[in-house]
Amino acid sequence: MKSAFIKSLGCLLLSIAYMQYGKSQQLLQPGFSVSEYKAAVACDEHLYAADSVKQNYPLPNGTYKFYESPEVGLYNKITFWVLPNNVALISIRGTTASAGSWIENFYSAMIPATGNLQINDSTNFNYKLAKDSLAYVHAGWTIGLAHLAPIAVNKINELYRTKGIKNFILFGHSQGGALSFLMRSYLQYCNQLPKDIFIKTYCSAAPKPGNLNYAYDFDHINLNGWAFRVVNPLDWVPESPFTVQKVTDMYPINPLANRSALTGKQSFFQRLAVNYAFKKMTNASKKTDKRYQKYLGKYVFKQVKQYLPQMKEPTYAPSTNYMTAGIPIVLQPDVDYTHKFKQTPTGFFVNHTYKAYLYLIDKNFNTQ
Numbered sequence: 225m226k227s228a229f230i231k232s233l234g235c236l237l238l239s240i241a242y243m244q245y246g247k248s249q250q251l252l253q254p255g256f257s258v259s260e261y262k263a264a265v266a267c268d269e270h271l272y273a274a275d276s277v278k279q280n281y282p283l284p285n286g287t288y289k290f291y292e293s294p295e296v297g298l299y300n301k302i303t304f305w306v307l308p309n310n311v312a313l314i315s316i317r318g319t320t321a322s323a324g325s326w327i328e329n330f331y332s333a334m335i336p337a338t339g340n341l342q343i344n345d346s347t348n349f350n351y352k353l354a355k356d357s358l359a360y361v362h363a364g365w366t367i368g369l370a371h372l373a374p375i376a377v378n379k380i381n382e383l384y385r386t387k388g389i390k391n392f393i394l395f396g397h398s399q400g401g402a403l404s405f406l407m408r409s410y411l412q413y414c415n416q417l418p419k420d421i422f423i424k425t426y427c428s429a430a431p432k433p434g435n436l437n438y439a440y441d442f443d444h445i446n447l448n449g450w451a452f453r454v455v456n457p458l459d460w461v462p463e464s465p466f467t468v469q470k471v472t473d474m475y476p477i478n479p480l481a482n483r484s485a486l487t488g489k490q491s492f493f494q495r496l497a498v499n500y501a502f503k504k505m506t507n508a509s510k511k512t513d514k515r516y517q518k519y520l521g522k523y524v525f526k527q528v529k530q531y532l533p534q535m536k537e538p539t540y541a542p543s544t545n546y547m548t549a550g551i552p553i554v555l556q557p558d559v560d561y562t563h564k565f566k567q568t569p570t571g572f573f574v575n576h577t578y579k580a581y582l583y584l585i586d587k588n589f590n591t592q
Contacts, residue, residue, distance in 0.1 A: 251309055251391040252424045254449030256553055258589050261426055261454065262582065263287070264313055264395035267305050269578045272317045272400075279579055284308055291379050297371030298328040298364070298531055300403070304379050311391045312383050314376060316407065318398035324531045329399060329431075331364030331528055332465040333521030334541040337409070337438050341370050344534035349373070353409035353434075354441035360541040361406060361434035362465065363521070365399070367528070367535075369406045376407060377416050384418050394425045398461055398576065401430025401453075405442060405549055412445045425451040425550070429576055431464045432546040435473065439549035446550070453550035456584055458557055458567070458575040465520075465546050468513045471506055473545040516544045555584035 252260075266281035271292065273279070290304040290312070299322045305313040319325045337359035341349045349370035353361055383389040394411075396404035408425045411417060425446065430453060433442075442451065455462045517540050525537050557565075557575075561584065565574050574580065585591065 249390050249420065250422055251311055252393070252422050254424075256449070256452050256551070258585060258591055260393055260424070261395075261428070261452075261585065263307060264315065264393060264426055265397070265428065265578055265582055267303070267313055268315045268317075268395060268397055268400070271303055271315070272301075273578060274321075277577065277579070279582075281578075281582070290383065293372070293375050296375070297368050298528070299325040300328075300368045300372055302372045302375055304383065306383075306387070306389070307393070310387065310389055311393060312380075312389045314380075314392055314394045314407075316372065316394075316396035316400040316403045318396065318400035325399070327524060327527045327531070328364040328368055330520060331362075331367070331524040332544075332546075333363050333517045333524075334360035334435065334543050334546075335363045335366060335538045336541055337361045337434060337441070339538070341367065341538060342534075342536035343367075343370055343532065351410060352413040353406055354438050355413075356437045356441055359434060359437040359441055360543050360545075361438055362402065362431075362546075363538060363540070364524075364528075365402045365406055365433065367532070368399075368403050369410060372403065373407065373410050373414075376411070377414060380411075380417060380421065384421065390418070390421045392421060392423045394423055395428065396426075396430065397428040397578065397581075398430065401427035402433050405430065405433035408451060409438075409442055409445070423450070426454060427452065427550055428454045428581060429456065429459055429461055431461055432467070432548050434547070434549070435541075435543050435545045436547045439547045442549040443551075449551065451550045452553050453548060454553045454555065454581065454585075456555050456557065456575050456580060459580075460572070461576050462548070466516065466544065467546040468509055468516060468544045470509045470513060470543070470545070473543055513542075513544050555581065555588050557584060558587065561587065 263284045266283050269279060269281055270283060284307055286308040288306055290306050292303045293301050295301055299320050301317040303315045307313055319329060337354040338352045343349055394404050394408055404425055404427045408423060411423060521540050529535065565580055
C-alpha cells in the first residue's frame with residue numbers, strides 16, 4: 225500500500241514537472257506586443273537601414289547577432305538574433321537600392337502557392353505555402369524565398385539543437401514583410417523542423433503577398449493572434465501590388481457564375497441586356513489581367529534572367545487578385561504626424577520608414 229502511494233505520488237510530481245516544463249517552452253504569447261515589435265524594428269534597422277537615415281534605436285539588453293547571411297538571389301538577406309529570455313528573432317531584409325531588388329518587387333505575376341522553381345541547373349526549390357490548390361503567390365518574392373528558406377531551416381534547427389531555442393519571432397519591413405508572409409507559410413508546411421517550436425510573425429509595412437485563397441490559409445495557420453500586418457494608412461507600399469479581380473477568382477458556387485438561374489424568368493430582351501453588360505465588364509477585367517501577366521510576368525522575367533541566368537520561367541497562375549493577410553494593426557496618423565512627416569508629392573517613402581512606423585506605434589499605443 226505504501227509503495228503504491230509513493231509510486232502514485234511520484235507519477236503526480238513528474239506530471240506536474242512535465243506540465244511546467246512544457247509551459248516554459250512557450251515563452252511567446254499570442255497577441256500584438258509593442259515591445260516585441262519595437263525590438264524587431266531596432267534589430268532590423270541596426271543592420272539594414274542606410275547610414276543616411278539610420279536612427280540607431282537601442283537593442284534590447286542582452287541581444288546579440290547569431291548569424292547574418294550573405295546576399296543571395298535578388299539581393300536578399302536574412303539575419304538571426306538571440307533576444308533576452310532565449311527567444312530568437314528572424315529578420316528578413318527589405319528592398320535595397322540595387323536594381324535586382326526592385327526587379328524582385330516588379331515581378332508580380334502570380335504562381336501557384338504549391339510547386340517548384342528551377343533556380344539553376346542544380347537547384348530545384350520545392351515549396352508548399354498553402355493547402356488550397358487555388359492559392360497563388362507573388363512570383364518575385366517566391367524567388368527570394370527560394371534562396372532564403374534553406375538558410376532559415378538550417379539556422380532554426382541549429383538554434384534548437386545548440387541553444388534549446390523553441391520560440392521564434394519572424395519579422396520583416398517592406399519587401400522583408402512580404403517575404404515574412406511567405407516564409408511563415410513555408411515553415412508551417414516544412415517537414416524538416418522540430419514539431420514543438422513556436423513562431424510569431426510581424427509583417428511591417430508589407431505589400432500584399434498573394435490572392436484571397438492564400439490569405440485565408442495564412443490567417444488559418446496563425447489563428448488566435450500569431451501573425452500581424454502593421455500598416456501606416458498613408459504608406460502606399462501596403463496597397464501594392466496592383467489588383468484585378470475577375471469572376472473566376474470567386475468560389476465557383478456563386479450567382480454570377482450561374483446567371484441563367486437569376487435571369488431565367490426575365491424576358492428575352494432583359495436577359496440579352498444583362499448578358500451584354502456582364503460580358504463588357506468581365507472582358508475588361510480579363511484584358512487587364514492578361515496585360516498584367518504579360519508586362520509584370522514575361523517581360524520582367526527577362527530582367528530576372530540577367531541576375532539568375534539559369535532560372536527557368538515558371539508557369540503563371542490565372543489571377544492577379546492580390547489581398548492582404550494577417551491581423552491588421554492600423555497605426556492611424558494624426559495632425560502632429562503630418563507636421564513631423566511632411567506630405568509632399570515627391571516624398572514617396574516618408575510614410576514608409578522605420579522612423580514613421582515607430583513614431584506611430586508610440587502615438588497609437590501611448591508609449592512615448
